[in-house]
Every structure is written in structure tokens, then in C-alpha cells.
Amino acid sequence: MVRALLFFSTLRSLEWAKPLIILLILSSSCSAIDVQVGQAVRPVGAVILVVDGLGASYVYPEHNAYALDGSLLKKALLFNLTGCGARVVDFRVPVPETTKSHSVIVTGDSDVDPQFLGPTIFDAARKQGYLCLAVLERGDAMPMLQEMDAVLYLEDNSIFGAEPIPGFRAGTPAGLRSLFQEWRDKFASYTAVQGVAGYAGYNSWGLDATADIVEHLLGNHFLMLVNVGAVDSAGHNLGSEGYLETVAALDAPLGRLAEACRKNNVLLIITADHGMSFPSTEDKGGHSAEKHAKRLEALRVPLVVLGPDIDELNLGGRWSEVDIAPTVLNMLNISCNSSFEGQPLPLKSSYDLRIVGAPEGVALLRDGRLLANASKDREYNFKGLARGLYSIQVGGETRDVLINGDLVLDLTGRAAPLSGMKKIIAVIIITTINLAGAAAIIRIWKRG
Secondary structure, three states, rough: OOHHHHHHHHHHHHHOOOHHHHHHHHHOOOOOOEEEEOOOOOOEEEEEEEEOOHHHHHHHOOOEOOOOOOOOOOOOOOOHHOOOOEEEEEEOOOOOOOOHHHHHHHHHOOOOOOEEOOHHHHHHHHHOOOOOEEEEEEOHHHHHHHHEEEEEEEEOOOOOOOOEEEEEEEOOOOOHHHHHHHHHHHHHHHHOOOOHHHHHHHHHHHHHHHHHHHHHOOOEEEEEEEOOOOOOOOHHHHHHHHHHHHHHHHHHHHHEEEEEEEOOOEEEEEEOOOOEEEEOOOOOEOOOOOOHOOOOOOOEOEEEEEOEEOOOEEEEHHHHHHHHHHHHHHHHHOOOOOOOOOOOOOOOOEEEEEEEEEEEEEEEEOEEEEEEEEOOOOEEEEEEEEOEEEEEEEOOEEEEEEEEOEEEEEOOOOOOOHHHHHHHHHHHHHHHHHHHHHHHHHHHHOOO
16 A cells, blocks of 8 residues: 555656646746847937917817807917927817816826826836926926926916925935026016016926926936916916917927927927817907816817937827826836826837747748847847838748737747757656656565
8 A cells, every 4th residue: 555655656746847847848038039120219308398278279280279159260380399290180188177187197097186196107207217307387286296306386377476486305416406496586587578478488488497407417317297387377368369379489499498308319298288268259268167178179289299219290090188198108118007097109110019929939021021030939029110010920820910009919829839959858858757757666666
């Protein structure tokens, strides 16, 4: 009886190793192979510019703006907004209200409570060593300010006579503190003139301050939120004519900011928290009141992205403000555990294709031309792929793959059988296990 128990115990102690050995042979390496196909330039940081109250209907060539009484409203030309970069043609906010909308931008959550933000893009960026900065002219609750390492903000909505307040976390670089305080002191000179010129100066101060901060960051990784508020104020206080004049005055300072970002390899994301609706060509506007809140003039806002690895395109389809957060993190290559309500917008000029569970090796082709060939693993990352149709050859098969965003292709279960040397090694190892088991059984039998 003892002899039989020892026999079966020995068999069991050896049999469990067979599938493990085979698995080890199949998985010759646990690390993925990275294959750089094209050259993608990664940005060092990003500026998210929110132009308070800027409706896409007033600046996009595809749309027209109408008053509540049906009158056709005039438009403004912003060459530095619509002249280059990636532009989303139909982009809408869930709620046309400033504080709520800003919170949606940084969380990707349409139901977010501005007083309890939860995880934000700034939390994810800070974990990767990014500085978190802001220039905020209006409309933000204290939780938003607390997200920042350094902030320059106005605590009321006054265009004239207000004074920006700087705030800093412990450990903020001294040079950044001095720069923020310098721009605090310049505010009065930008808003000294009354009327539309003062509204325009209010916006110019925020844009020029941001451009100067970008120039002084000298390659540091950062994520910066900027809100300029005079367009919204002009809509509420000056009517459609003053609104459009204030919008048109954005073009020059916006161009200066775009150039600072271009020179310093920084992404510039330009959007708005809501648009503006007018009862007639003569009346003052609104956006959150019931008669305005469902109008496209209030809900549809611009989204334009400029910078490294950004395609020159007009993106069709309908998209939402909840897509901004995952898009920004995707463009900065920052990983995040949050499950966003939206998705990254396909605005980059190059993407990554990750293939897992591939047997033996993978060949990547486009228009019949071999671009890359990788083997000796079961996971491959092809990086820097331009938008378009590709073919992959794997396991004796060819399949087409459309690249219009980062893509993961799982081929698990399609693995080819063992071949060549791996077959020989497997046979040798399993035979050795069997011989060792037989020898052990004979010794047990003799002792018995």
C-alpha cells in the first residue's frame, strides 16, 4: 500500500511541471518589443485655454449664429483659431455654465460637482512630475485652485479695478513665484481703458501672461489651465456688437501665445466653457437661462489643438467636452487609472499599434511595402504610425488594420504550433522528466 502511494505521489510531483515547461518555452520573453516606425515628437507640456463664452457659431465657417427672434447674427474672424491645427467641427458642452464646465474639462465627468472634483488630469500629471499651473480670470471654485502648484486668479468678475491674486504650493520654484507676481502687477495697465478696449485688454493680459510663463519654463514638464473671461462679460453687458468686437480682439494675443507654445514644443488646446445666445441683434446675451441653455449658440464651442504630433485636419462627427481630459493625457502620454466618460480624440498625426498574443513574429506593411518586422516575443509595440490602412502578417495569415487612434490587437488563441528548435527542446525536457520519474519509481520499488 505504501509502495502504491509513493508511486502515485511521485507521478503527481512530476506531471505538474510539464505544462509549465511548455509555457516557458512558448513565452521566451515576458517583456514587449518596441518598434519605432515613424518619428513622433512628444510635447513637454500643455496649455488648456478656455475662452469664457466663445461660441463656435460666431467663429467657425461651417456654422451660423441666429438670435432667438430668428435674426442672422454677424461673425468674427479669428485666423489664429481656425487657420491651422486640428479643429473639431461639432463640439458641445453638457452644461453651458462656467464653473461646472471648467470642472468637466479637468475631470472628464459630465456629472461632476465643482465643490468635490474627485480625480483630475492635474492629479495624473503631478504623479508624472509635471508642474500644475493656472491663470484664471473668473468662474472657479476653491477645489480647482487647490489643484495647482502655482495660480494667478481673480476672485470676482470685475473687468475694471480688479486685482489678480497669486497662490503657490510649498516648493514652487522661486523664479515662477517672481514671474506670477510680476504679471499680477501688470494687470492694471491692460485694463486702464474703458469700453471694448478694456475688455480686449482683460483677455490680452491673460494670454500674454501665459505666453511669458511658457517662455520661462525652459523645457519643464507642465500642465496649465488658462481662463480668459472678457468675451463672456461682453456678451452679457455689451450686446452682440460688443461681443463680436471683443472676440475679434483675441486674434493677436492668441497668435503670440500660439507662437510661444510652438517654439517651446508645447501643446495648445483652445476651447470654451459655453457659447452665447442673444434674443435679438440689439439685446444683451445669455447662456444658462432656460431660454438660452438649449440653443446651439450656447452649447456648441470651439475645440482647436495646435502643437507637436498634431494633425492638420477638420474632425467631423459630434464630440463632447468630456473628451478633453482623456485627449490631453493621451497626447502627453500620461497614464491614468480613471475610467473617463469620454475618449481620446483622433487628432494626433501618429499612433501606436500594440499586438499581444502573436505567434513567432509580426510583419507590418503598408501598400505592400514592408515597414517593420519583429520576432522573438509575443507582444509588440509599433510606434509612430501615420493615420491610414496597414497590413500585418502573423502566423501565416495577413489581415488589414485601420489606424485612426492608438490600437491594441489581441491575437491570443491564434498562436501557431511550436516549430523548429522549440519543438526539439520541448521533447528533450519532457523526456528528461519522464526518465527522472521512472528512475525515482524504481528506487522506491527497490526500497519497498
